[in-house]
Structures are given as structure tokens and as C-alpha cells.
Amino acid sequence: MNLGGVEVSSMAKGETLADTIRVVSGYADAIVLRHPKVGAARLASEFSDIPILNGGDGAGQHPSQTLIDLYTIRQSMPLDNIEIGLIGDLMYGRTTHSLAYALARYNARIHTIAPKGLGLPDSIHDNLVEKGAKVIEHDTIEEIISELDVLYVTRLQRERFPDPAKFFDISQGYRITPSQLSDVKEHLAILHPLPRVDEIDPAVDNTPYARYFQQARNGVPVRMAMLTEVMR
Amino acid sequence: MTENNPENTLVINTIRDGTVIDHITAGEALIVLRILGITGSTSECVSVATNVTSEALTKKDVVKIENRELKAKEVDRIALVAPNATINIIRNYRVIDKKGVIIPSVLMGVLKCPNPCCITNTNEPVLSRFEMLGKKAVCSYCDAVISSDISTHII
Numbered sequence: 001m002n003l004g005g006v007e008v009s010s011m012a013k014g015e016t017l018a019d020t021i022r023v024v025s026g027y028a029d030a031i032v033l034r035h036p037k038v039g040a041a042r043l044a045s046e047f048s049d050i051p052i053l054n055g056g057d058g059a060g061q062h063p064s065q066t067l068i069d070l071y072t073i074r075q076s077m078p079l080d081n082i083e084i085g086l087i088g089d090l091m092y093g094r095t096t097h098s099l100a101y102a103l104a105r106y107n108a109r110i111h112t113i114a115p116k117g118l119g120l121p122d123s124i125h126d127n128l129v130e131k132g133a134k135v136i137e138h139d140t141i142e143e144i145i146s147e148l149d150v151l152y153v154t155r156l157q158r159e160r161f162p163d164p165a166k167f168f169d170i171s172q173g174y175r176i177t178p179s180q181l182s183d184v185k186e187h188l189a190i191l192h193p194l195p196r197v198d199e200i201d202p203a204v205d206n207t208p209y210a211r212y213f214q215q216a217r218n219g220v221p222v223r224m225a226m227l228t229e230v231m232r
Numbered sequence: 233m234t235e236n237n238p239e240n241t242l243v244i245n246t247i248r249d250g251t252v253i254d255h256i257t258a259g260e261a262l263i264v265l266r267i268l269g270i271t272g273s274t275s276e277c278v279s280v281a282t283n284v285t286s287e288a289l290t291k292k293d294v295v296k297i298e299n300r301e302l303k304a305k306e307v308d309r310i311a312l313v314a315p316n317a318t319i320n321i322i323r324n325y326r327v328i329d330k331k332g333v334i335i336p337s338v339l340m341g342v343l344k345c346p347n348p349c350c351i352t353n354t355n356e357p358v359l360s361r362f363e364m365l366g367k368k369a370v371c372s373y374c375d376a377v378i379s380s381d382i383s384t385h386i387i
Contacts, residue, residue, distance in 0.1 A: 016356050039351040039373025043358055058349050060374055123370075123377040 001028060006036065018047045025050045029231050032064075033057075051230035059092040065193050066098040068222045072215040073150055076189045079106040083147050085138075087113040088154030088174055088199060090120045095193040096154055097124050104133035111136050111144045115170050118160065140173065146183045151176070151209075153192045153199050177201040181209060191215050244279035250298040252320040252327075253307070258283050260313045260383070261293035267309050267342065267386060268302070276300050304331070309342050311335040313383040337364055338372075343385045347376040360387070 003009055003024065011020055017040060024031055025048045033041050034055040041054035041061075056062045073079060084103060086096045090112055100110055100120070110133055112120055119125075119137065128135050138144050145151065153176055161167035175198060176190065192200060192212040204210055256264055261280050265271070270278055277298040286292035293314075307319050311333035321329040341359035345352050352360045352373050361372040369378040369385075378385050 016354075017351070018357050035351075036349075037351040037354060038347060038349050038375075039371070042373050043351045043356055046358070057351075058374075123375055126377070127375070 017044060021047045021052075030227060053226060053230065056094055058094070059097075060094055061098045061101075062094040062193075063098045064223060064226060065095045066102045067226065068215060068218050069095070069099050069152070069191060069193075070102060071222050072191060072211055072218050073189060075214070075218075076211070077149060077187055079103070079108075081107050081109075082149040083109045083111065084150040084152060085111040085113060085141065085144055085148045086120075086152050086154070087141055087176075089118045089156050089160065090114045090154070091118040092157065092160070093154040096120070096152065099152060100124065100128055100133070100135075101131075104128050104131045107132075109134045109136065111138055111148065113138045113141050113144070113174070115156070115174065118156070141176070141180065145180060146185070148188060149185060151188060151190045153190065153196070153212075155192075155195070155197055155199055171198060175199055175201065176204055178203045178207060181207060184209065244281050244294070244296060246325060247279075247296050247298045247322055248325055250276075250296065250300055250322055251302045251307075252322060253295040253297075253302075253310070253314075254292070254318045254320060255286065255316045256293035256295065256310075256314040257316065258291035258293055261295050263313050263383060263386060264293070264295060264310045264317070267313070268306060270297070305336075308334050308336045309339065312339075312342070312386065335364055338362070339364065339369065342387060343369060343378065343382070344387050345371045345374060345376055346378060346385060347371065347374045350374040350376060 006012065009020060011017065017035065021031065021044045028050060030051045030053060031044065031048060032053045032055045033044050036058050038058040038060035040057045041052055045052045054061060054063050070079060086100065090096050103110065112135060125135055156171050156174055158167050161170065178201065188209045189211045190204065190209045194212060194216055253264060259282060261282050265278065270276060279296040281294045283291045284294055301321050302319060310317055312335060315333065317333050319331050319333065320327045339362045343360055343362050345360055350371060350373055352358060362369040363372055369382055
């Protein structure tokens with residue numbers, strides 16, 4: 001059942017998420033929840049008799065995307081000890097939060113490249129460091145791109161910048177082009193959770209490094225596997 | 233609190249039965265009452281003394297609650313603002329139990345999450361929930377961290 005967005009559900013009439021979950025859990029075998037508030041999936045799990053899959057909770061986490069990301073990386077290289085660059089909006093980009101937590105378990109070195117004010121939230125940064133992850137901040141992608149095994153690109157959201165001209169200026173510094181890939185590792189994998197706007201030049205699509213469409217395709221078997229697993 | 237010397241006698245009376253919370257950090261007594269859910273609309277007879285001279289703390293606050301014996305779970309929450317507080321259970325004017333406070337490992341409905349986008353800052357029927365990790369409080373829903381001035385986040 002596709003219940004649509006929050007705006008067409010009973011929540012638009014003022015129903016709480018807790019009530020919605022209790023109702024829907026009587027109709028279905030599992031619930032995939034995407035919600036604008038952080039922690040929505042965790043709350044839903046407290047009111048549900050059936051499995052809840054977090055399909056993204058605000059600027060919080062996106063664990064199902066992370067499983068897809070891990071699977072895509074694993075198709076190219078072992079997950080252990082990789083050097084990964086996270087570039088773009090790391091503050092509100094929930095996919096990078098979940099991926100960073102997951103890769104911390106594989107002893108990854110995490111390189112972050114983000115505009116001022118859009119770096120990893122302090123709470124996540126500190127949590128990663130406490131878990132033993134190595135997190136290194138960089139001002140530009142050029143500083144580190146030749147050392148990366150994986151480059152994970154996320155979209156800079158226009159609405160985070162009140163001044164459109166400033167958005168254009170800043171976004172150019174976080175755009176991946178073929179000229180930046182002249183000295184990269186042979187097995188570099190460039191990932192993006194999509195949709196992309198301008199942050200990856202379409203000319204990169206034709207390089208051997210582009211894996212984002214393969215990554216999108218992987219969403220089908222990985223999500224099938226998740227649904228199978230939770231309803232087993 | 234020396235009862236024999238009139239100059240050192242508190243302006244609040246001793247109580248026959250109930251709870252005395254002593255050694256509260258000076259100035260925090262009203263917050264302590266708020267944490268305990270004592271708002272003035274409840275039936276307890278409550279006495280509050282603030283900035284009382286104390287040898288150990290120089291200044292301290294004291295709260296006396298008549299005819300109500302607070303339980304450990306209730307009082308441990310006040311450790312956030314009054315870590316040195318002592319809880320004295322009084323029966324027939326005698327202290328029959330005296331203990332300190334311990335910050336609980338989980339705080340339910342005590343702190344407001346500082347993240348405005350947290351699901352607990354909505355009309356959902358849940359209490360805020362924070363886990364204490366050392367001196368930090370971490371929201372169980374959105375992972376927001378309160379690392380300083382925890383008392384300013386008390387609901």
C-alpha cells in the first residue's frame with residue numbers, strides 16, 4: 001500500500017504519527033516510513049506490532065540507502081580499511097550520517113569536504129570519533145581525491161543558501177568534473193544517492209569511476225532482501 | 233541547621249513526617265521542585281529556603297515536603313541540578329533514611345530535546361528520552377547531544 005506523503009495522510013488532519021502507525025500496522029506486514037522529523041522511525045517502532053523500516057527520517061538517518069551503498073562498494077572492493085571522501089551537504093545529508101556510522105565499523109578513514117556550516121553535525125562527528133573512526137576534514141576535494149577508494153557525493157541544497165549567487169559560487173567548489181579525476185586510484189568508485197543536480201558533471205558518467213546508476217539499480221535487490229528478512 | 237541557637241535557626245519549621253532535601257546547590261530549589269512536579273497546585277505542604285549558609289557549600293538551598301516520602305527514582309532526577317543534594321526521610325521528627333542522589337542512566341520526560349526537528353518536539357504521545365553518557369545527555373530519538381548547561385533543558 002502506498003499511503004503517499006504526509007500531506008495526503010491523516011497526519012495532515014492532525015493525527016499523530018503514533019496513531020497512524022497503530023492503524024497501518026493492522027493493515028500491513030511491514031511499514032517503510034519516510035518522515036520529515038528526526039527519530040520518527042524510532043518512535044514508530046514503539047507503536048508498531050510489525051517491522052518498521054526507516055526510509056529516511058528528516059536530517060537523521062537513511063539506513064536502507066547505506067545498505068545499498070555498502071553493497072555497491074563491496075562489488076568493487078573489500079569494505080575494510082577504505083579511504084572514503086564524503087562531499088557536499090554533510091549536515092542535513094542523512095545518507096552520509098548512516099554511511100559514516102556503518103563504515104566506522106570497517107575501520108574506514110573518513111575524509112569530509114563540506115562548505116562552512118554544512119559539515120558533519122558535531123554530535124555525529126564526536127560519536128564517530130568515540131567509536132574509533134578516523135575523521136579528517138578538508139577544505140577542497142583536490143587535497144585528498146588521489147588517495148580515495150570511494151568518493152561519496154551528495155547534493156548541496158539550494159534552500160540552505162539565502163543568496164542564490166552565493167549558492168552558485170560555493171556549489172562550483174563541490175562539483176566533480178573529469179579534470180579532477182586525472183590522478184585518482186584506478187579502482188576509485190564515485191557514488192551518489194541521487195537525484196543529482198549539478199554536483200557531478202554528466203561527463204563523469206562515462207568514466208570508469210561512476211557507480212551511481214549501478215548503485216541506484218542495487219536498490220531493488222537490497223530492498224527486496226530487507227523486506228524478505230523482516231517478514232521472514 | 234542548628235536548632236538551639238536562634239540566630240542560626242531556619243525560618244522554616246522542622247517537619248514531623250515527609251522528606252527534607254538538603255544541600256541543594258544555592259539558587260536551584262525552585263528548579264528542583266519543578267523537576268519533582270511540585271508546582272503549588274499539588275496538595276503537599278512545602279517549605280523552601282534559599283541561600284542558606286552552609287559549612288560545606290557556603291550557600292545552599294533546602295526543601296521540606298510534609299507528609300510525602302520521595303522515592304529514589306523521583307529524587308535521582310534532581311541530581312542534574314543538585315548533585316550534592318541529600319534526601320532525608322523523616323518520620324515522627326526523626327531521620328529514618330538519608331541518602332545522596334545519583335544521576336540516572338536514562339532520563340524520561342525530564343529534558344527537552346534541543347533539536348527543533350526531533351520527533352519528541354511534536355504532539356506525539358511520547359516522553360523525551362535521554363541516555364546519560366558521562367556528563368553528556370544523548371537524545372534516544374535524534375541523537376542530539378546536550379553536553380553543557382543541562383539544567384537549561386529541563387522541561
